Amino acid sequence: xxISPESDADSxxxxxxxxxxxxxxxECVECALTDEGAxxxxxxxxxxxxxxxSGDAWSSFVQAVNRTSVRx
Numbered sequence: 001x002x003i004s005p006e007s008d009a010d011s012x013x014x015x016x017x018x019x020x021x022x023x024x025x026x027e028c029v030e031c032a033l034t035d036e037g038a039x040x041x042x043x044x045x046x047x048x049x050x051x052x053x054s055g056d057a058w059s060s061f062v063q064a065v066n067r068t069s070v071r072x
Contacts, residue, residue, distance in 0.1 A: 017043060033058075 013032040028043040029050070038058040041050045053061065 013039070015041075015046075 013034070015030045015032045017028055017030050030041050030043045030046070032039045034052075037052065037054040037056075039052050041048060
């Protein structure tokens with residue numbers, strides 16, 4: 001189930017940004033974890049959700065990012 005931005009359930013979502021986000025208003029995505037997986041949206045478009053991912057898809061995405069990320 002995907003929660004719409006206008007629903008009461010949306011207020012219970014805890015959105016977070018990457019620790020790599022500089023906070024200066026640059027291009028960034030926000031994510032919120034749900035019972036079914038994760039929601040991902042553009043941080044400048046908080047009234048919409050870009051994509052909804054299943055738990056397996058979210059896990060695969062995070063693992064792939066961790067494998068390819070350059071860490072300081």
